[in-house]
Amino acid sequence: DPINVDGARETVRRIIRDGNRAADVIARLRALFSRRAFTLERVDLTEAALEVIALSLNDLQRNRVVLESELADDVPVVAGDRVQLQQVMLNLLRNAVDAMIDVDDRPRRLVIRTEREGTDGVRLTVRDAGVGLDRQTMNKLFDAFFTTKSDGMGIGLSISRSIIERHHGRLWAEPNDGPGTTFAFSIPSLGVTGADAMGLQSRPLDTGD
Ligand SMILES: Nc1ncnc2c1ncn2[C@@H]1O[C@H](COP(=O)(O)OP(=O)(O)OP(=O)(O)O)[C@@H](O)[C@H]1O
Ligand SMILES: [Mg+2]
Incomplete structure (x- = not known):
């Protein structure tokens, strides 16, 4: 059978596209989860x-x-x-x-x-x-x-x-x-209002570990 060039080209295109897509997904997941604790x-x-x-x-x-x-x-x-x-x-x-x-x-x-x-x-x-x-x-x-x-x-x-x-x-x-x-x-919540906790906004909580 003759080689289906168009079909092959389309397949390659799809692989590249899906590869980019997967890379995108992984980059976003990484950014969301592991960039910072x-x-x-x-x-x-x-x-x-x-x-x-x-x-x-x-x-x-x-x-x-x-x-x-x-x-x-x-x-x-x-x-x-x-x-x-x-x-x-x-x-x-x-x-x-x-x-x-x-x-x-x-x-x-x-x-x-x-x-x-x-x-x-x-x-x-x-x-x-x-x-x-x-x-x-x-x-x-x-x-x-x-x-x-x-x-x-x-x-x-x-x-x-x-x-x-x-x-x-x-x-x-x-x-x-x-x-x-x-x-x-x-x-x-922690049971305090924002106003009550003013000044504590960025202080890490003591989580015991
Ligand atoms: N406010 C909304 N009104 C109607 N449909 C919604 C709404 N929010 C989400 N959806 C539906 O839920 C699907 C999944 O949303 P989700 O945010 O998880 O993915 P997405 O927006 O399609 O892609 P992305 O990964 O970029 O967020 C959407 O594709 C859409 O069909
Ligand atoms: Mg969305």
Whole structure:
């Protein structure tokens, strides 16, 4: 049989592409997990969210997203890795923006909220007005490498969930009453408010080891 040059070329192209993809995934995982050790410090989620918002403003503006922040200034402080928690927020914001990219018949409204949960927990919520989730997607969202995006890796939510679980918290998604989806995570806190813990923000916690 004649050699199928086009087929071979396509196969090589795919191998190179998948190789790049795998390298990308590995680079991102490494950046997230092993670049720095898990640091345990007192984190005020409202302050952490303000930083993430500041970093995202250009991106939000460029995508015509209307941001509403409802950040409580008295959320209890949590013990955790500030950068990793901010990575989770970034992932949720990024996904929310992606979900609204084709929305043109309503405002691309994104709400980010922090609030006290129960007596000593804290919850962060990211609500979008995007495409929403069908039941099938709903079940796979948090699976590693599940993506519906042509340029997605499908690792944002699975990494985010493992980060939150390492903080003894949980991360979940629910459909909105109207269009879009709400993602939220909650973390148990140290039982002191941010104001009370002022000046202790960057001091590492004594973990006993
Ligand atoms: N806010 C959202 N609205 C609708 N669907 C969402 C939303 N967030 C996530 N999804 C769905 O869940 C899938 C997995 O999300 P995840 O963040 O894990 O990966 P990704 O965004 O596709 O790629 P990346 O690795 O770059 O984050 C998305 O591809 C999308 O189908
Ligand atoms: Mg993502």
